[in-house]
Amino acid sequence: MSSKTRDGFTVGEHTIDAGTRKTVDLPVSVLSDHTPVTLSVHVVHGKRPGPVLFVSAAVHGDEVIGAEIVRRLLRTPALRSIRGTLLAIPIVNAFGLMNHSRYLPDRRDLNRSFPGSPKGSLASRLAHLFLTEIVERSDLGIDLHSAAVHRTNLPQVRVTPDRPEVMELAHVFGAPLTLTSKIRPGSLRDAADKKGVNILLYEAGEGLRFDEFAVRAGVSGILRIMRHLDMIPGIATPKRKLPTIVSRSSSWLRAPAGGLLRSHKNIGEAVTEGDILGTISDPFGEEETPVVAEFSGLMIGRTHLPIVNEGDGLFHVARIGSDIPAEKRIDGLTSELEDDVLLDEDEII
Numbered sequence: 001m002s003s004k005t006r007d008g009f010t011v012g013e014h015t016i017d018a019g020t021r022k023t024v025d026l027p028v029s030v031l032s033d034h035t036p037v038t039l040s041v042h043v044v045h046g047k048r049p050g051p052v053l054f055v056s057a058a059v060h061g062d063e064v065i066g067a068e069i070v071r072r073l074l075r076t077p078a079l080r081s082i083r084g085t086l087l088a089i090p091i092v093n094a095f096g097l098m099n100h101s102r103y104l105p106d107r108r109d110l111n112r113s114f115p116g117s118p119k120g121s122l123a124s125r126l127a128h129l130f131l132t133e134i135v136e137r138s139d140l141g142i143d144l145h146s147a148a149v150h151r152t153n154l155p156q157v158r159v160t161p162d163r164p165e166v167m168e169l170a171h172v173f174g175a176p177l178t179l180t181s182k183i184r185p186g187s188l189r190d191a192a193d194k195k196g197v198n199i200l201l202y203e204a205g206e207g208l209r210f211d212e213f214a215v216r217a218g219v220s221g222i223l224r225i226m227r228h229l230d231m232i233p234g235i236a237t238p239k240r241k242l243p244t245i246v247s248r249s250s251s252w253l254r255a256p257a258g259g260l261l262r263s264h265k266n267i268g269e270a271v272t273e274g275d276i277l278g279t280i281s282d283p284f285g286e287e288e289t290p291v292v293a294e295f296s297g298l299m300i301g302r303t304h305l306p307i308v309n310e311g312d313g314l315f316h317v318a319r320i321g322s323d324i325p326a327e328k329r330i331d332g333l334t335s336e337l338e339d340d341v342l343l344d345e346d347e348i349i
């Protein structure tokens with residue numbers, strides 16, 4: 001065995017020695033009141049070589065669930081013997097997080113501002129910093145999101161269509177659902193793709209809320225990926241008894257009328273064409289409009305807000321072609337997550 005130690009890992013002006021971990025702050029800008037804003041990255045640089053994985057959260061500032069997933073990930077004892085390097089960024093958009101907002105103060109969406117430029121808008125500068133300091137140093141990224149405020153998502157991984165290697169990783173992650181979705185121009189996934197870095201996009205839970213099931217499914221999925229890449233110890237990636245449900249298309253069912261919505265179905269429940277998923281009524285109960293499912297599938301997202309305008313997205317339904325009833329699979333996965341060997345509660349919660 002060579003006695004030579006592995007090189008340190010450099011990010012910004014900082015170098016992290018092999019076998020150590022450290023939080024580094026990359027300067028972004030200074031607020032109008034003189035408060036510095038940073039992109040803070042926790043680097044776990046293993047003694048032994050291996051892949052570089054980044055895990056990012058709160059690219060949309062109000063999608064806080066990923067920050068809790070990253071916090072628990074960083075407490076995982078298995079990281080003590082990591083191969084390769086983990087870059088964990090619990091809050092990419094600090095501006096949005098503090099303002100409980102998806103956006104930056106310049107009202108731009110960071111996830112539409114990639115690849116960005118050092119001379120561009122604030123969003124564009126932050127995108128450029130993230131791309132050059134994090135994405136370009138990585139082999140793979142997991143980007144954590146939630147639904148928007150007042151909406152919730154069944155934990156799901158979104159992957160680019162026609163990428164067998166990414167689909168394989170989505171199976172390893174083992175979220176209840178895997179949805180293929182086209183790359184949006186200007187997104188992190190778009191920019192990373194052009195640099196040859198694959199991204200798994202995890203979408204789970206509600207904006208501005210923590211949700212235990214969504215957090216556990218996220219932590220467990222990341223640890224499965226790290227095991228699969230041989231970054232953390234383990235005999236093999238434990239297979240889920242029930243595999244992820246794959247869907248290639250989904251649609252939002254929109255409000256046929258304005259009014260007050262009563263929902264009759266929840267995320268993770270099967271939907272049959274013709275089912276009444278909710279009822280919209282006027283405040284006097286004189287007029288009732290049913291919201292009818294237009295096709296069969298699985299409910300993967302819904303609004304939590306009973307106040308609706310005509311055209312609002314109410315229920316997000318994925319088309320699935322599956323022989324095992326989807327609802328049963330979701331129930332099975334929920335109980336599997338409850339006694340997941342990867343999630344040692346005393347250690348990481």
Ligand SMILES: [Zn+2]
Nearest residue numbers: 060063145146
């Ligand atoms: Zn998002």
